[in-house]
Amino acid sequence: MFSGNFKSLGESAMTIVYTREHEMFRQSLRKFLHKEVVPHFRKWEKERQVPKEIWKSFGRHGFLCPWLPEEYGGSGVGFEYSLIIMEEMSRADVDIPISLHSDVVVPYLFSYGDEEQKRRWLPGCASGDLLTAIAMTEPDAGSDLAAIQTAAVEEGDYYILNGQKVFVTNGWDCDLVVVACKTGNRPKPHHNISLIAVEDGTPGFIKSKKMEKMGRHTEGTAELVFEDCRVPRNHLLGQEGKGFYYLMEKLQQERLVAAIGSLCAAEKMFAEGLEYAKTRKAFGKPIGSFQYNSFKLAEMATEIEIARTFVERLVAEHIQGRELVTKVSMAKWWVSEMTNRVAAQVLQLHGGYGYMEEYPICRHYQNVRVDTIFAGTNEIMKSIIAKSLGL
Ligand SMILES: Cc1cc2nc3c(=O)[nH]c(=O)nc-3n(C[C@H](O)[C@H](O)[C@H](O)COP(=O)(O)OP(=O)(O)OC[C@H]3O[C@@H](n4cnc5c(N)ncnc54)[C@H](O)[C@@H]3O)c2cc1C
CATH class of the missing domain: 2.40.110.10 (Butyryl-CoA Dehydrogenase, subunit A, domain 2)
Incomplete structure (x- = not known):
């Protein structure tokens, strides 16, 4: 499954190279989300249920498990397409556990399933008929x-x-x-x-x-x-008896997916905060013109940029098949904590409106709280890093 586009900048630095195909995929996903998902999502959120049919729609358009080989119903593309899916879903402000299915669970079936199991389950995973x-x-x-x-x-x-x-x-x-x-x-x-x-x-x-x-x-x-x-x-x-080993092997991608999710959420919240800071007025001025707020936004922009640089490099290295357990653990804890800082600061910037459900930041603040807990808590991430330091 480690196929994809990356560019080596030397032994330790890599970056993802996007092509016209990536851009076309991104545009068609964006169009799909705005047509079939965004108009209904708030209702689904209130009902606490996403219709199963929508998964089939994702599948029909090739947005589930695009990395699976064509013989199992996928498109045989690289992990960077999964990154694009996470980015666009976050930008569209819709939360459906597509990446958990496509990039966390299905890889177990693909990597450890025998041929009969793969033929039985994988095509349904790609079409959206079988959710995992x-x-x-x-x-x-x-x-x-x-x-x-x-x-x-x-x-x-x-x-x-x-x-x-x-x-x-x-x-x-x-x-x-x-x-x-x-x-x-x-x-x-x-x-x-x-x-x-x-x-x-x-x-x-x-x-x-x-x-x-x-x-x-x-x-x-x-x-x-x-x-x-x-x-x-x-x-x-x-x-x-090999399950623990399999889990450890796949947790690298699961934690990378978690770091990407946190990063995308931080970017989304920052964009909302910036817009609000430019438009909301107090004392006759946009609130973003007060130095305290502008410095907070400057700090957030800096931290998000650092996170993106690190995460994209890890994605490129992951695509190349490198063992990145320690670095991915670093990304998972640091990015998720940064995202929670962004959530708290952007909510504060919204004043009382930040506490109102109708404002997206209110939901984002609630949604990202778990980022430091799931996919291995941040304390466990720090234990992994400490162990790698010989501690
Ligand atoms: C929304 C959500 C979705 C989830 N999705 C899934 C899923 O799909 N599948 C699944 O299997 N699980 C899932 N989880 C579970 C998640 O992975 C666990 O909650 C997480 O691993 C922590 O386990 P725990 O809740 O039992 O906490 P505990 O392990 O009891 O930990 C409690 C606290 O003690 C700390 N702690 C524990 N051990 C150490 C240590 N050695 N050193 C320092 N501190 C330590 C922890 O960091 C934490 O702060 C999900 C959880 C949530 C909240």
Whole structure:
């Protein structure tokens, strides 16, 4: 999947090179979003539900998993197309967990699925007929993934899966969920973890609760329960006991996706703040003309520029297949904290209007709060960085 356009500027510096094809893709996505998504999105947000049909529309237009090879329904393009999708969705101010599906979950099916599994699931993933989720977190195991208790026991041609998962993005709407579970009792807990794909409708797979959240109301975050759930043994992804390794391998892209999401949100909020600072007047002057506010905006512009430079370089290096765990961890924590600073400052700049739901900054402020928590908390990111420093 590491195909794409990048330009090397030497051993340590790289950049993405955009072509006419990228620009055409961006324009057609922008048009699609403004025609089919933007006019309805606020209503969906209030209803806390995105119609499943819209996923098929994304799929029909080639906006789901564009990186998948054509034989599985994709376009065989590089990861920079995923960046374009995240950028345009943020600019259009719509939040549907497309990147979680396309760039976080489906890569597990592609990388660790056998040919039969790929033919069974991937075309639906690209068309939007099959929505995916990943369930790692449990009520008593989040950061410490090796402590999960959900377990699968072999019985003939089946695994009998029992356990509970929480905070599963897209879990409410998913047709297929990749479940991290224990399959064994080896002395080292992380050697017992396997990944099993469970289809919606499998007996014993229960979507028990749609979780109420501070923000991101269209992401169908769910609690999932597996009660003597009979999953065909050929739904195991890759090898038994290798799940922890697979998760670690894919977390690089998941955290890069998280950093990109935070960056795009910061850019969007900054644009709103700048516009507001130029138009809102107090004491007979635009509020942006007060030095305090103009300096705040100058600081935000600087930090966002630094973040974009770093993130784009990581995207280019990721496309090239480099191992970037430490740098991606740096990006994930720093960009998400910067984004939360931007959210608080832009909201403050809006005065009382910033607290009103009808102003976008109010929603953005709520939505970005989780950026420092999910995809591995920022404390865990700092632990990874500290370890790489020999600490
Ligand atoms: C909106 C949302 C969407 C999510 N989507 C998904 C999903 O799709 N799939 C999924 O599986 N999970 C998902 N998660 C779960 C998310 O990844 C976890 O919440 C996260 O990993 C933290 O786990 P926890 O909540 O159990 O916190 P805990 O692990 O209990 O941590 C609590 C606090 O202790 C800190 N802490 C823990 N260990 C250490 C340590 N060693 N050193 C220092 N500090 C530490 C943490 O940083 C945190 O501040 C989602 C969560 C949210 C809120």
